[in-house]
Amino acid sequence: MHFQSWAEFWAMGGYGLFVWLSFGSSYVMLAVLAWYSHYQHKQFKRQLSAKLDREKRIKQYQEQAQ
Template sequence: MKFDTWSAFWAMGGYGFYVWLSFGFTLVAMLGIVVTTIRTKKSLLRAVTQKQARAQRRKAAQKLENTL
């Protein structure tokens, strides 16, 4: 579809409101997915790090207990 002017492009033949609204909703949804994914990744990495640290502390405590 060819538009003669920028205002015709933004108007989209009278359907501009719906077209740009759908683009806006899609953009917001995609940004929400990215933010949620980043937060989940950070949370999972933090949990794994805590679990590994706990396992190391338990192993050290068990080794100390065995030497006593």
């Protein structure tokens, strides 16, 4: 598709509002997905670390009790 001016490009033949809203909402959703994935990964690592620490303490306690 060839546009004669930047104004025509932004207008997209009268469908500019829908085109740019769809692009914008897609980018926002991708950014939120990336942030949420990063947040979940950090939360998983914290939970795993806590579980391993808990298991280590239980094992040490069992060894002391014997």
